[in-house]
Amino acid sequence: MTNESTQKSPNLANVKIVLVNTSDCRNIGSAARAMKTMGLSELVLVDPIEMPNGQAQALAAGATDVLANAKVVNTLEEAITDCGLVVGTSARSRTLPWPMLEPRSCGEKLIEEVTDYPVALVFGRESSGLTNEELQLCHFHVQIPANPEYSSLNLAMAVQTLSYEVRMAYLAAQNSQFKAKEDEEEYPVVDETERMFQHFEDALKATGFIVPSHPGLVMTKLRRFINRARPDTKEVKMWRGILSSVEKSAKRNAD
Numbered sequence: 001m002t003n004e005s006t007q008k009s010p011n012l013a014n015v016k017i018v019l020v021n022t023s024d025c026r027n028i029g030s031a032a033r034a035m036k037t038m039g040l041s042e043l044v045l046v047d048p049i050e051m052p053n054g055q056a057q058a059l060a061a062g063a064t065d066v067l068a069n070a071k072v073v074n075t076l077e078e079a080i081t082d083c084g085l086v087v088g089t090s091a092r093s094r095t096l097p098w099p100m101l102e103p104r105s106c107g108e109k110l111i112e113e114v115t116d117y118p119v120a121l122v123f124g125r126e127s128s129g130l131t132n133e134e135l136q137l138c139h140f141h142v143q144i145p146a147n148p149e150y151s152s153l154n155l156a157m158a159v160q161t162l163s164y165e166v167r168m169a170y171l172a173a174q175n176s177q178f179k180a181k182e183d184e185e186e187y188p189v190v191d192e193t194e195r196m197f198q199h200f201e202d203a204l205k206a207t208g209f210i211v212p213s214h215p216g217l218v219m220t221k222l223r224r225f226i227n228r229a230r231p232d233t234k235e236v237k238m239w240r241g242i243l244s245s246v247e248k249s250a251k252r253n254a255d
Helices: 025-037 054-068 103-113 155-183 190-207 218-229 233-254
Strands: 015-020 042-046 071-073 085-089 119-123 140-142
Touching: 015 025, 015 155, 025 042, 025 054, 025 155, 085 103, 103 119, 103 140, 103 155, 119 155, 190 218, 190 233
Parallel strands: 015 042, 015 119, 042 071, 085 119, 085 140
Antiparallel strands: none
């Protein structure tokens, strides 16, 4: 089991969305909106033909901050220079085979490695995508398995789809860390548990819920219920506190 102190949390701020040579600034605005809905904020524009303007801001809606903070560079190499993992989007088969990822595994791989360094998801031109040279700068390629009879995805749709997969992988990682933290809870030894059960029995007798001459199966059923829940050490201590309060209340009522 991974120790909580050494386990790193994925940081979505280290996931870059890189748009290469985008021709229509409105697509940049829509892409920014798609990013923000999935919690992504790092937008890099490589040599855009049209810089974001009022039209881009209008389509970005509430994601104008993503647009305002976008970094503009001249080349893809400059955009990804600090990245340890780069995945390029490809809409068609290339002459040179390259390691391919499905969208789901793409999101998982990006989140898996973003704990160690920045990662990038690269999108090409609206009309022609990424060049072979640009794709060869990527460690992996990803292709969205759209309907082969109508596979037309605009830039913002592609960004939305893959950003969603990144977010799903991020949430899964967060849940996994939470589960790991839960698993690291300390559990009581048998002696502590038995003392809790004895405390339960004493308190229930004090309230009259258990009649000593006819105890029935109350404690057997209670044991089964509590063992199924498997309380940790803190929860056992909490129950002991509750039972002490019940006993005090029963004593006051008896007086």
